[in-house]
Every structure is written in C-alpha cells, then in structure tokens.
Amino acid sequence: xxxxxxxxxxxxxxxxxxxxxxxxxxxxxxxxxxxxxxxxxxxxxxxxxxxxxxxxxxxxxxxxxxxxxxxxxxxxxxxxxxxxxxxxxxxxxxxxxxxxxxxxxxxxxxxxxxxxxxxxxxxxxxxxxxxxxxxxxxxxxxxxxxxxxxxxxxxxxxxxxxxxxxxxxxxxxxxxxxxxxxxxxxxxxxxxxxxxxxxxx
Amino acid sequence: xxxxxxxxxxxxxxxxxxxxxxxxxxxxxxxxxxxxxxxxxxxxxxxxxxxxxxxxxxxxxxxxxxxxxxxxxxxxxxxxxxxxxxxxxxxxxxxxxxxxxxxxxxxxxxxxxxxxxxxxxxxxxxxxxxxxxxxxxxxxxxxxxxxxxxxxxxxxxxxxxxxxxxxxxxxxxxxxxxxxxxxxxxxxxxxxxxxxxxxxx
Numbered sequence: 188x189x190x191x192x193x194x195x196x197x198x199x200x201x202x203x204x205x206x207x208x209x210x211x212x213x214x215x216x217x218x219x220x221x222x223x224x225x226x227x228x229x230x231x232x233x234x235x236x237x238x239x240x241x242x243x244x245x246x247x248x249x250x251x252x253x254x255x256x257x258x259x260x261x262x263x264x265x266x267x268x269x270x271x272x273x274x275x276x277x278x279x280x281x282x283x284x285x286x287x288x289x290x291x292x293x294x295x296x297x298x299x300x301x302x303x304x305x306x307x308x309x310x311x312x313x314x315x316x317x318x319x320x321x322x323x324x325x326x327x328x329x330x331x332x333x334x335x336x337x338x339x340x341x342x343x344x345x346x347x348x349x350x351x352x353x354x355x356x357x358x359x360x361x362x363x364x365x366x367x368x369x370x371x372x373x374x375x376x377x378x379x380x381x382x383x384x385x386x387x388x
Numbered sequence: 389x390x391x392x393x394x395x396x397x398x399x400x401x402x403x404x405x406x407x408x409x410x411x412x413x414x415x416x417x418x419x420x421x422x423x424x425x426x427x428x429x430x431x432x433x434x435x436x437x438x439x440x441x442x443x444x445x446x447x448x449x450x451x452x453x454x455x456x457x458x459x460x461x462x463x464x465x466x467x468x469x470x471x472x473x474x475x476x477x478x479x480x481x482x483x484x485x486x487x488x489x490x491x492x493x494x495x496x497x498x499x500x501x502x503x504x505x506x507x508x509x510x511x512x513x514x515x516x517x518x519x520x521x522x523x524x525x526x527x528x529x530x531x532x533x534x535x536x537x538x539x540x541x542x543x544x545x546x547x548x549x550x551x552x553x554x555x556x557x558x559x560x561x562x563x564x565x566x567x568x569x570x571x572x573x574x575x576x577x578x579x580x581x582x583x584x585x586x587x588x589x
C-alpha cells in the first residue's frame with residue numbers, strides 16, 4: 188500500500204486526471220485537502236456535483252446556464268442586432284470580461300475539424316441559422332480562435348451566412364496590448380500590418 | 389450574473405482556493421468538470437470527502453493511515469532498529485518512493501518554528517521519545533528539510549536523543565543527482581565539498 192491510505196491514493200488519482208495537473212501537484216493538492224476542515228472539503232465536493240446537476244445549456248444561445256433562456260439572452264438592455272459567435276462558454280466569459288460588448292451570443296460548442304470527425308452537424312450551426320433567420324440581426328461577429336480550425340470555421344460560416352444579407356465580421360488579429368513587437372511571431376505581426384487602422388478617423 | 393451560472397462560479401471559487409491554482413486555471417478545471425461525465429465527477433467528490441472521513445493517523449508513527457497502527461509499522465519485513473524522522477506524511481511517501489529504506493518512520497507533523505509559535509509540544513516529539521525508549525533502535529535518521537527550521541529541529545533532536553545512546557544521523561546534503569555544478573548554489577556546493585565521500589571504500 189503505497190500511501191498507507193487507499194482513500195488518499197484515490198484522491199491523488201482523481202486530481203491527476205484533471206488537465207494540466209501532474210502527479211506531484213496532485214499529491215500536494217490531496218495533502219492540502221487532508222489538512223483542510225471537513226465543512227470546506229464538503230463544500231468543494233458539493234460544488235463539483237452541483238455543476239453537473241444544476242448547470243444546463245440555454246435553448247437559444249447554447250451558453251451554460253441554470254435557467255433557460257439564460258440571463259444574457261433575456262437581458263432587455265442588450266442589443267438584439269448584434270450576435271457574437273464563439274466556440275465555447277468560456278469564450279463568452281472572456282468577452283464579457285472586456286465590458287466592450289453588449290449584444291447577444293451564440294456558442295457553437297467547438298469548431299469544424301474534419302480530422303477529429305467534427306462536422307457542421309456536431310456544432311450548433313443549424314441552431315444559429317434558425318435563430319438568425321428569426322431575429323435578423325444587422326451584424327454577426329465571428330469570435331473564433333485564430334487557429335486553422337477557427338479560421339476554416341469562420342470561412343464556412345461566412346459563406347453560409349452570406350444569403351442573410353447581414354454584415355459578417357471577424358474580431359481583429361494583431362499585436363496583443365502590452366506585447367512587444369520584437370517578440371511577436373511573424374504571422375501575427377503580418378496580420379497586424381495587413382489590418383492596420385488609419386489614425387484620426 | 390458573471391457566468392450565467394452560480395454553480396459554476398462557486399466551483400471556480402473552490403478550485404482557486406487550492407494552493408498554486410490561479411483564477412484562470414480554476415476556470416479551466418471547472419469547465420473540464422462541466423464536460424466530464426456525472427459518475428466521474430461524483431467519484432471525485434466522493435474521494436474528497438472520503439479522505440477527510442477515512443484517513444486518520446497511526447498511533448505509533450503518526451503517519452496517515454486508514455487503520456492504526458499503519459501498514460508500515462505492522463510490516464514484519466521492515467527493520468525495527470532503524471527509525472527515520474520526517475516532517476510530514478508526504479515525506480514518508482517521497483522516501484518510500486526511493487526504495488532505499490526498509491526501516492520504520494516517525495512523522496513530527498512540522499518543525500520547530502518559534503516565530504510561528506511552533507514549539508516542541510506542538511510536534512510529535514514526546515511521542516518519538518516514548519517510542520524510542522521502548523523500541524531501542526540502533527539508529528535514528530533525521531530526514532528533515534534542509535532549511536533553517538529543519539536544521540534547528542535536527543539540532544534540537546540530536547541533543548534530546550543523545551542520552552539514548554543510539555546513532556543519530558542526518559540525510560546527506562549535496563549536489564542533486566543529474567544536477568549541474570555550475571548552477572548549484574554556493575551553500576549546497578559547500579556542503580557537498582564538506583560531505584565528500586572517499587571513493588573505493
């Protein structure tokens with residue numbers, strides 16, 4: 188018995204199954220739990236199970252929520268004419284964190300990836316089309332990750348949405364704010380030059 | 389409602405309370421849990437609570453265990469004449485991992501630290517003395533961390549154990565195996581020179 192305790196070994200196994208948590212970190216976390224007070228650990232355990240039991244997906248934007256439609260879809264102060272398409276619920280969180288966007292969202296739950304067997308039917312694309320046909324926004328902003336799959340999905344959506352007649356835009360690529368030109372990779376720098384903005388407008 | 393879900397926010401809070409887990413990692417872990425299957429998440433939650441409910445301390449060596457005395461104290465194949473004194477249960481695990489030691493252990497649950505108000509009575513030192521008086525080992529190995537508190541505690545124990553008449557040793561300090569002399573700090577390098585071993589013995 189490696190640890191003198193099967194329960195501790197089991198917890199270390201559970202922690203090390205989490206993404207980015209190695210064996211040593213898992214051990215450190217498990218010993219932390221061992222030293223924590225029981226009510227705190229019980230609260231943690233409850234939070235884990237509650238996330239699975241209580242969290243569902245919004246029938247309209249497919250973001251995570253506890254009540255459907257979600258608060259972002261129901262909020263009367265947000266603009267219906269703007270729809271921002273993202274890959275994952277965590278992207279909604281990231282964009283909301285900027286405070287720069289007051290429109291609606293649509294979560295695809297992935298991107299097209301033929302190699303991984305992910306086609307249009309595996310994403311919430313049908314639902315997006317149906318929704319846009321009904322709500323008729325003036326602009327759809329594609330905020331997918333700037334990688335091969337994200338770009339391919341953006342291209343696919345751009346073609347698909349063209350008949351709707353609304354503006355389809357994509358979030359800007361460029362040098363990160365606070366970044367350093369010297370250390371930017373050449374692709375990003377190239378995009379930043381292509382996408383240069385005229386000042387004084 | 390930042391997240392569209394109070395339960396997810398609560399889980400992110402719980403994860404970010406763990407040592408070394410920042411807000412971003414906590415968010416990533418919470419989304420991982422959200423996507424995992426319910427039985428897996430329930431298993432994780434159970435493992436957390438089980439560690440608090442099932443794990444106790446060995447009445448002899450004070451290591452963590454589910455039955456007292458623990459399997460390390462009960463194992464008839466281990467040598468009673470050697471006792472290795474460590475700070476924490478995780479240190480037992482680390483030493484067992486080497487496969488180099490087949491004696492008994494004693495876990496102090498900390499080191500002397502007057503600034504933090506940790507005195508001899510806060511550690512399992514009384515219990516160590518009582519145990520050594522009874523079992524009369526030939527050697528006590530002090531395997532405390534090589535820092536100020538660990539060194540002070542080793543010094544204190546060395547004086548305390550002198551009347552027992554057994555050998556009191558301390559694990560070697562030196563250059564880590566696979567390390568590089570150039571990058572070793574001068575204190576470690578100095579200790580490595582002081583503690584040099586004669587070859588061919």
